[in-house]
Amino acid sequence: GAVVSQHPSWVICKSGTSVKIECRSLDFQATTMFWYRQFPKQSLMLMATSNEGSKATYEQGVEKDKFLINHASLTLSTLTVTSAHPEDSSFYICSAEGGLAGVVQFFGPGTRLTVL
Amino acid sequence: DAKTTQPPSMDCAEGRAANLPCNHSTISGNEYVYWYRQIHSQGPQYIIHGLKNNETNEMASLIITEDRKSSTLILPHATLRDTAVYYCIVRVTGGGADGLTFGKGTHLIIQP
Numbered sequence: 524g525a526v527v528s529q530h531p532s533w534v535i536c537k538s539g540t541s542v543k544i545e546c547r548s549l550d551f552q553a554t555t556m557f558w559y560r561q562f563p564k565q566s567l568m569l570m571a572t573s574n575e576g577s578k579a580t581y582e583q584g585v586e587k588d589k590f591l592i593n594h595a596s597l598t599l600s601t602l603t604v605t606s607a608h609p610e611d612s613s614f615y616i617c618s619a620e621g622g623l624a625g626v627v628q629f630f631g632p633g634t635r636l637t638v639l
Numbered sequence: 640d641a642k643t644t645q646p647p648s649m650d651c652a653e654g655r656a657a658n659l660p661c662n663h664s665t666i667s668g669n670e671y672v673y674w675y676r677q678i679h680s681q682g683p684q685y686i687i688h689g690l691k692n693n694e695t696n697e698m699a700s701l702i703i704t705e706d707r708k709s710s711t712l713i714l715p716h717a718t719l720r721d722t723a724v725y726y727c728i729v730r731v732t733g734g735g736a737d738g739l740t741f742g743k744g745t746h747l748i749i750q751p
Contacts, residue, residue, distance in 0.1 A: 569738035626732035630682035
């Protein structure tokens with residue numbers, strides 16, 4: 524199947540700082556990318572949907588000014604957690620769909636964020 | 640609201656077929672059934688999807704009932720590496736991609 528990468532795989536930061544997570548589709552052009560969040564012992568929750576070149580659509584309850592999403596190209600989307608706090612500590616996972624991937628969403632390996 | 644219902648956990652002996660059920664009684668005519676699995680601390684892995692016909696690939700088989708209200712994922716020869724949480728998801732495809740709604744899934748444990 525298609526390959527999606529994320530960087531970094533884990534990050535530890537101090538409260539109040541910002542963290543950027545990259546999501547790349549390696550072997551296909553993704554018309555749509557998604558960002559999910561997963562807290563311990565819970566299922567994935569969709570945070571936002573982004574299409575290349577347009578503004579992201581955020582799910583209810585997700586602060587768009589706190590979780591900045593940029594989808595600058597068909598192979599790259601970034602999620603920036605601004606002014607991170609300990610409650611933002613979570614497993615962040617992206618997925619990509621489109622192009623040769625067709626109607627299947629392929630997921631990245633995830634990024635573990637710990638805010639101290 | 641969850642669109643699918645799955646048992647919370649199942650056990651299966653290594654080498655045997657693992658049959659994971661899923662109920663989706665409110666599925667619409669244009670919704671596909673997707674299966675993913677998630678091994679601890681990793682991103683979900685796509686397994687298979689289908690509309691109404693049975694599907695098979697190198698990982699698994701998907702059996703969808705004629706009324707499409709339920710389906711079964713079959714792992715033909717389960718190994719220890721198949722231990723994971725399996726998610727059954729229904730979704731419309733094409734024309735405006737939507738994110739996936741994950742329920743609690745089935746925690747499949749393969750016993751040696």
